[in-house]
Amino acid sequence: MQPHMNTATQKNVENKSLRQHWVAYVHQLQDRICQALETADGKAVFFEDQWTREEGGGGKTRVISNGTIWEKGGVNTSVVYGAVNDKMQQQLQVADAAQWFAAGLSLVIHPLNPYVPTVHANWRYFELYNAAGQITDSWFGGGTDLTPYYLFEEDAVHFHSTIKNAMEPFGSELYPTYKKRCDGYFVNTHRNNETRGIGGVFYDHLRPANDEDALRLFNFQQANGNAFLQGYLPIVERRKNMAYEARQKHWQEIRRGRYVEFNLLHDRGTLFGLKTNGRTESILMSLPPTVRFEYDYHPLPGSEEDKLLQVCLAPRDWA
Amino acid sequence: MQPHMNTATQKNVENKSLRQHWVAYVHQLQDRICQALETADGKAVFFEDQWTREEGGGGKTRVISNGTIWEKGGVNTSVVYGAVNDKMQQQLQVADAAQWFAAGLSLVIHPLNPYVPTVHANWRYFELYNAAGQITDSWFGGGTDLTPYYLFEEDAVHFHSTIKNAMEPFGSELYPTYKKRCDGYFVNTHRNNETRGIGGVFYDHLRPANDEDALRLFNFQQANGNAFLQGYLPIVERRKNMAYEARQKHWQEIRRGRYVEFNLLHDRGTLFGLKTNGRTESILMSLPPTVRFEYDYHPLPGSEEDKLLQVCLAPRDWA
Numbered sequence: 001m002q003p004h005m006n007t008a009t010q011k012n013v014e015n016k017s018l019r020q021h022w023v024a025y026v027h028q029l030q031d032r033i034c035q036a037l038e039t040a041d042g043k044a045v046f047f048e049d050q051w052t053r054e055e056g057g058g059g060k061t062r063v064i065s066n067g068t069i070w071e072k073g074g075v076n077t078s079v080v081y082g083a084v085n086d087k088m089q090q091q092l093q094v095a096d097a098a099q100w101f102a103a104g105l106s107l108v109i110h111p112l113n114p115y116v117p118t119v120h121a122n123w124r125y126f127e128l129y130n131a132a133g134q135i136t137d138s139w140f141g142g143g144t145d146l147t148p149y150y151l152f153e154e155d156a157v158h159f160h161s162t163i164k165n166a167m168e169p170f171g172s173e174l175y176p177t178y179k180k181r182c183d184g185y186f187v188n189t190h191r192n193n194e195t196r197g198i199g200g201v202f203y204d205h206l207r208p209a210n211d212e213d214a215l216r217l218f219n220f221q222q223a224n225g226n227a228f229l230q231g232y233l234p235i236v237e238r239r240k241n242m243a244y245e246a247r248q249k250h251w252q253e254i255r256r257g258r259y260v261e262f263n264l265l266h267d268r269g270t271l272f273g274l275k276t277n278g279r280t281e282s283i284l285m286s287l288p289p290t291v292r293f294e295y296d297y298h299p300l301p302g303s304e305e306d307k308l309l310q311v312c313l314a315p316r317d318w319a
Numbered sequence: 320m321q322p323h324m325n326t327a328t329q330k331n332v333e334n335k336s337l338r339q340h341w342v343a344y345v346h347q348l349q350d351r352i353c354q355a356l357e358t359a360d361g362k363a364v365f366f367e368d369q370w371t372r373e374e375g376g377g378g379k380t381r382v383i384s385n386g387t388i389w390e391k392g393g394v395n396t397s398v399v400y401g402a403v404n405d406k407m408q409q410q411l412q413v414a415d416a417a418q419w420f421a422a423g424l425s426l427v428i429h430p431l432n433p434y435v436p437t438v439h440a441n442w443r444y445f446e447l448y449n450a451a452g453q454i455t456d457s458w459f460g461g462g463t464d465l466t467p468y469y470l471f472e473e474d475a476v477h478f479h480s481t482i483k484n485a486m487e488p489f490g491s492e493l494y495p496t497y498k499k500r501c502d503g504y505f506v507n508t509h510r511n512n513e514t515r516g517i518g519g520v521f522y523d524h525l526r527p528a529n530d531e532d533a534l535r536l537f538n539f540q541q542a543n544g545n546a547f548l549q550g551y552l553p554i555v556e557r558r559k560n561m562a563y564e565a566r567q568k569h570w571q572e573i574r575r576g577r578y579v580e581f582n583l584l585h586d587r588g589t590l591f592g593l594k595t596n597g598r599t600e601s602i603l604m605s606l607p608p609t610v611r612f613e614y615d616y617h618p619l620p621g622s623e624e625d626k627l628l629q630v631c632l633a634p635r636d637w638a
Binding site: 049074191253260261264274284292294 | 368380382509572576579583584590593599604606607609612613615
């Protein structure tokens with residue numbers, strides 16, 4: 001650290017370094033996750049689309065499709081920045097922000113077999129700067145959530161316990177708080193407040209109070225990112241060879257319709273991305289491959305399909 | 320008309336009658352359209368869901384599915400009213416409205432055969448009232464548009480010409496104005512401003528200046544509603560027996576994905592309905608039965624699929 005810098009510049013420099021470390025981490029995590037998913041599949045491989053953004057930055061979109069396990073999936077990183085425009089100003093509700101920076105990893109995996117759950121995860125870091133280029137705000141956000149088509153309680157317990165264990169060293173209040181936030185976020189309010197799936201965790205605006213705190217939050221993000229494969233893959237292994245028929249596929253596609261409804265009607269990330277001239281293909285990569293919309297569809301009361309629906313209407317504690 | 324009423328009350332009474340006539344018309348049109356679509360199909364029939372709305376009014380949702388021609392379709396009427404709430408106040412941007420009334424017919428038909436176009440139409444009438452129960456504003460809106468998966472120029476010409484001819488007696492400037500408005504409305508702004516289909520007409524806020532004008536606008540609405548079958552069915556007859564293969568079905572489902580994106584991301588009617596506690600199933604009846612989302616999908620340049628896409632990227636004049 002240069003001793004003759006003023007505090008704002010110092011903070012800027014240190015955060016630049018935090019920024020760099022974060023960018024390195026998400027790229028390394030992207031490699032690790034893609035590799036593990038390819039190994040699990042044994043057939044399909046990711047193809048990478050590198051893109052740049054006119055206003056600043058770009059990303060690496062990695063897409064997999066038509067695998068033995070993965071019907072469609074994306075594991076994307078992006079490192080983007082630019083001037084704060086009117087729409088962002090509105091959403092961020094800050095007056096003095098002139099420039100912004102964001103980097104993160106975002107993934108959605110849609111398996112072919114209706115007994116294997118869809119999974120979503122996202123870990124991100126933001127910085128805002130004033131007109132003088134000084135950092136005025138920074139925060140971490142993230143989370144992961146599971147969208148099964150059939151409920152296996154042991155899978156729900158495994159997924160949630162893995163996250164809980166990863167968060168535990170950072171405070172035992174974190175998992176229950178962020179679990180509740182997840183249940184409150186992934187909700188189709190237009191469908192009786194039905195959740196998208198069986199939840200996970202969701203957190204945002206984790207602002208470092210100082211450098212030490214920034215390191216703590218960076219470690220917290222890594223703990224979550226690193227726990228992802230461990231939370232998801234064992235479930236995949238347990239379900240991937242289960243035989244299914246047209247009925248299960250039909251139900252999967254109906255539920256995927258709810259996934260589409262949530263993402264296009266309610267998901268703040270999707271809407272923010274599309275409004276701020278984000279890369280449409282990378283954002284809408286999250287949409288499932290085949291989807292079905294039927295008028296007023298209800299599963300038979302008491303059926304396995306209904307069991308899943310009921311748990312979306314009344315979220316439970318799993319860990 | 321009662322000679323001792325004040326002007327506001329008179330207007331109210333006359334409009335009540337206009338309201339009644341309009342409600343009778345949309346129900347009669349609903350019967351006529353459903354009957355004609357059933358006859359064309361020869362197998363599937365509409366089933367009717369009557370519903371009521373806690374805040375006031377209700378509707379008749381009529382749904383057809385798994386026909387020889389119609390894979391999924393709905394022809395709905397609704398007659399709804401209530402107190403103006405905050406969200407409506409925002410959208411309507413009027414200060415003195417206390418109560419509202421709306422009645423209309425809304426239809427979306429998704430055929431099975433990718434050579435038969437999807438069609439949408441809507442005709443509606445609104446009234447606003449102040450706290451004293453007097454009408455303070457009223458307007459008609461409506462339109463119809465065609466979403467083919469393959470471009471047949473003669474179909475586009477027939478569809479647009481039928482509308483143009485129906486509108487002609489009311490002023491030759493109407494069709495070109497409302498055609499342009501349609502091209503400007505059904506647009507996926509997040510996809511290079513690609514239109515949903517090859518358009519039609521779209522108009523709103525047609526406010527009667529006086530009683531005579533109200534009658535003229537009522538006749539205009541009927542001319543449009545009555546021309547619907549004539550504009551659509553001959554196209555269906557021409558295309559319904561064309562053989563198709565997996566490639567055409569695949570493309571239809573990809574384009575249906577764009578239909579979903581438009582309806583959930585951009586359609587004001589859909590978003591307004593879901594925000595104002597409208598009936599979700601009747602609103603989302605518009606979504607196609609089977610849909611496909613693929614990452615960064617582009618048809619082969621110069622292919623029949625691409626021909627359709629190009630006309631969505633640069634709308635043409637058809638009549």
